[in-house]
Amino acid sequence: MLKPADMFDRDREWAQLVGFVEDQRPGATLGVVSGRRRQGKSFLLEAVCQQAEGFYFSAQEATEAESLALIGAALTRYLDPVAPIEPRDWPAVLDILLRIGRERSVPVVIDEFPYLARASPALPSMIQAAYAPRRAERMESRTRLLLCGSAMSFMGGLLSGDAPLRGRASLDLTVHTLDHLAAARFWGITEPRLALLVHAVVGGTPAYRTEMIRYDAPVDLADFDTWVSRAILSPGSPMFLEARYMLAEEPDLRDGALYHSVLAAIAEGNTGRGGIAGHVGRKSNELAHPLTVLEDSGLVLREQDAFRANRTDFRINEPLLAFYHAVMRPYWSQLLRGTGADRIWERSQGRFAGSILGPHFERVCREWTLYNAGDRFGDWPAQVASGTVNDPANKTTCQVDVAVLGHTDGGRPPLLAIGEAKWNDVMGLGHLERLLRIRELLAGNGKFDTSATRLACFSGAGFTADLLERAVRGEVELIGLDDLYTTAD
Known part of the structure; x- marks a missing residue:
């Protein structure tokens, strides 16, 4: 399968998916694809299914009964049987998915898998049972089942420890954000200083340039400040609330106020556990859980000191999240009114340089x-x-x-x-x-x-x-x- 012409970069990810899907050996296989939202996971998987004539289903937030009805309707459209498919439970669905691969190797994608698992907590165990090594339905199938999701803490736990699916998957693919080099090419920016300024604000998430701001990029260095005001600080821009949605999308981040305070502390340069605790007003040992959850969600990185084994620093992994806490959050009430964005951005230059550009450049x-x-x-x-x-x-x-x-x-x-x-x-x-x-x-x-x-x-x-x-x-x-x-x- 050739990588689609409209797919930027992602050569490694495409090659791994193609290798998984085109495996002609008998026996159904399982793969897991994860990554934060707006990185292009669905785009990749839809492209694979289109080329290999596979089955693609994107789950929704729904009850178990509604989810079963939705996937039954999707299977009916895909298989075109004499009678509609109305599965009574998930084992019945899994058996149908395995039968899809009896004649050929075929990709079967369940996107937004965490929605299904949240409504049906036993679903991973049901998949484990369906993929039992010597089960006849699995051995006679070449279904290449791909579970995909954006809730990083959940997806990271699917194959870890004593999780039901540990040892069952033959593909564990994470779709990362574009690095600063690829991001510059994607944004079409050839001036290195402007490229790094833009990357310090929005990072390397592809959808921020395409769906979110519709290819609105700063023309040159002189246009950068105006671009920040119109594309990021304006309440009319989809980017305005994006940083806040990042936390809302993670099911394990229940105490939003605490997690925002922790991120604000890191954005202001308190990268050690003690500094974060002092900013938040909690004891250091009380921050172990929220820091671990933020790390598992891919929002925070834990960096070991190169020379002192007992010292750890925490960094915000998503530039837009750091930008929000350092620049936008202190003026949130004013920004919500939709006026004064230019003035606020002008007053934030020192904070942007010290809290964002310096650490990001490093x-x-x-x-x-x-x-x-x-x-x-x-x-x-x-x-x-x-x-x-x-x-x-x-x-x-x-x-x-x-x-x-x-x-x-x-x-x-x-x-x-x-x-x-x-x-x-x-x-x-x-x-x-x-x-x-x-x-x-x-x-x-x-x-x-x-x-x-x-x-x-x-x-x-x-x-x-x-x-x-x-x-x-x-x-x-x-x-x-x-x-x-x-x-x-």
Whole structure:
């Protein structure tokens, strides 16, 4: 099956789906497709079903009886039997789905599966029973059943631990957001600075450009501020409420006020558990559950400190969610009135630069280093993270924005590079001297092999002449916006 011409990127996802669907070996198989809303999961699955003449059913929020009637009607349209299909229970539906694949390998998609499981909690166990290894109906079928859903916490639990479907699935596919490189191509933005500004606001969710704002993109850097006001801050735009809907769509996020407060704390730079607790007004141990739920939902990332195993930072995974809490939420009442968006955006420039652009730029630098830099730092990295290093002599703590660790075979892990990232600062010798001091401290503690550690400066504003001269001499790697929007061969 050829990937549809109107499908952007998603080569890996398409190849995995095609491989799963075209498997001609006997025996029905099960796959799980997950990902946050508006990433193109349904588009992928509908395209697969169209090409392979499969069955596609999108569930709705409904009772068990209504859901059975809806899927019965869909099966009647698909199979065109003599009499309408009116299943009495889910095992009867599953047997019909297995019979669809008796003659050929065929995709059968149940989209929005969490809606069905919420109304019929035993449904995963029923699928487990239908897919029993030696059950005749399964062995005689080549149905390729795909369960799809956007509730990440639920979908993540389908195949984990002692869940009924653990060990039953032969495909577990997550459709992620587009990275900053693919997002720039998708938005048609060739200016790296503008591309990163847009990505810092809306991230890499495809539907934000297509269905949500109908291809309204900033024309150039001068149009960016106006675009934010009209496309994001205007109550008439579908994007205006999108961040609030993200939490509402997750069934496990029941205490909305608490979760919004936790996200607001992280958006304001309180990335440690103690800082979050202080902002929210709760004890640190009381935040273990909400932080875990946010992480399982894909809304928050837990990042381990590169140099201190007992330290963990939390980052908001969805840029629009961070933008909402840092920029929109403080002025929500005014924004709802539909007036003053331009003025509010003007007053929010400092908060946008400090709470959004700075951390987002650092994250993009880490992701580029891990996935796109190749062996620019001497070897392929095994881990890229931020980290903190104690400086006892100066009684301070040094923050490392980009720490690049290599593969180890049992000895001390090689520290390939340490780097500092500045979005709006022209970087100079002072930044290099700070990195030299940090490398010296790391060499002294003996935990890492620093014999080949390189120094790197990431800047969105450029570098001074004397730092450029040091780069020519091989003393430092300089990575600008143009580099961040290229991929190593």
